[in-house]
Amino acid sequence: MSSNIRLNKVCQHCQQEFVAKTMLTRYCSHVCNRKAYKQTKREEKLKSAIDNVSVRSITAPPATSWRRLDDKPLLNLKEAAQVLNISPLTLRRWLKEGRVSSNRIGKKHLFKKQDLLP
Ligand SMILES: [Zn+2]
DSSP states (O other): OOOOOOEEEEOTTTOOEEEESSTTOOOSSHHHHHHHHHHHHHHHHHHHHHHHHHHHHHHOOOSSOHHHHHHOSEEOHHHHHHHHTSOHHHHHHHHHHTSSOOEEETTEEEEEHHHHOO
16 A cells, blocks of 8 residues: 555654554654564563463362362361361271271271261
């Protein structure tokens, strides 16, 4: 597209006035265009890096949360000890003493949560 229009514009990179030949020209020279392009790319990269970090920290769940234990009807020994607020070793002793009951599957103890809570 060739035209005879001449526009006085301000370069978006170096802020100097120049005469543009098309409506779309934003930079006074190829040098400014290239520098501005590189800067845009750098900012985009930085922004996406920041986005990635914040997305990760939002979606990453805590290793063990009470919320998750609340949803489970069956608990293993470690989780059951957590629910009772005692150490797994204490829970093993309680099992031996018959203070709590568990369902054994192989070597594993499984506790029904309603059996643990009063
Ligand atoms: Zn310029």
